[in-house]
Amino acid sequence: MKPVILYYPTLQKDFNFYEWVGNLSNKVKLMKVTSFQDVKSVMKMGDYTVYILLTNSQSFPANWQFTQLQADTTLMILAGFNKMNMVLLNSFLDSLDTYVEPSPDNSSFYRSLDYLDDNLCDNELSLEKVASHAYVSKCHYSRIFQQYVGKGFKEYVINKRIQKAKVLLKKGETVTDVCFSIGYNDLTHFGRMFKKIVGINPSQYRNQYSACQEAKTS
Template sequence: MKPLHPYRIFTHFYYKCRGLNASTTFHSHPQYEIYYFHSGSCQFIIGDRVIELQPGDLIIMNGMSRHCPKVDEPAEYVRTMFSFEPSLIQLFSRELQSFDVLRPFELLSNHHIRLSGQAKAECEELLERINRHYFKNETIRYHRLLMAFGDLLLFIYEQCRDAMEDNRRSSSERERYVKKMIDYIERRYAEEVQLEDIAAELHMSRFHVMKLFREVTGMTVFDYLYKRRINQAKLLFFYKDEQTVTDVCYQVGFKHLPHFSRLFKKHVGLSPDQYRKKIRESGVEPTA
């Protein structure tokens, strides 16, 4: 049976995972990613960059660059990895939101940090704390998880301070354009979004927008938009249980309730009504 745990703030999460899995092939995604290398022999490839990993290496990624590890001995390859939607910042306190803890991901895109000594020990302690609270069906553990993850983002911010001041962006022109598209969607996902409007903002053709977004992210613009709206709906169901399914449907940008319900069930595995009911009963995110 799949364990229940509070609101699933990470898209994927692996702690001290050993060996190879699907993420060890070239892939890209629109979520941000944090990767920590514990042990083994591995080269990490991001775009056209190859990093010879050492234990204690931390990598933050915007996810859009194709990336994968190249592992010599799978049995000895141990890492912690999680990807997450930038929108999860809404789960943090206003003080933490105002500090802009996701700035390293936005400015540096893909950044390699070599940790040692006290910084390495602190990072590993933070990862252990996150893992300790992640698969727990308790509200208090959920809040401790958020605190631990917020602390990790502050740690990353501190480690990236000098690089951010230099602002030496390593992303390609294609990735910068797609980042602008995602920024546009983030600002207007609750409104009517048209490809023509995105194309006009970026001064490119509608066809070029569709092609570029799919090539870099592996999904269409509207697949990404709908996923963003569904993720926001889950947040609203979790924190504002007084709102009806119809209220949430329109608030996140859908015009038709059947369309919202169909896509919600496709992405989440439960209808909006079922999801909302289970949250009210248990106070935690339901699993399908």
């Protein structure tokens, strides 16, 4: 299916909206429309099979009569610039298998990584939650995450949490405090993950580092 996004921006400049629309230009055909007549003209040409009408306003103008549009095409209408609509649109595009993968300089993707790193302490941190900060579906985010980070989302989170745990243990914090401060709510699970990556359990790591520091100062 061949989609096109017809976006109708309001007169008020919304830089976040324009940035997002700009990112979409790497994925699907974009056309700016300024009137309902523009929409009808584009659809009349019949070059596309899926038409997506998008605006950053809470609604399209009252005189836009959508019932006048062709009934033999797929039409999606989204009003309002918000995360729900962003995820909905990206999920829809994913289902059409039309995406070109975002380039490595995709600012939304890298902002989502910042969000992930800043929220490692959240024990409800999830792929879906982080994907919403890149304005894509969790399935698409999982694919681009593997492509640009070089490892899966779950593996990345575990490694980041264990790295943070090592730093906190070196500062002398208790194993229990470290466990809960990096997003785990189960000491046994934390210990198992730590040993799997580091080779020893958290208590041993903390004690070995402490002994090493004492030896240096003695």
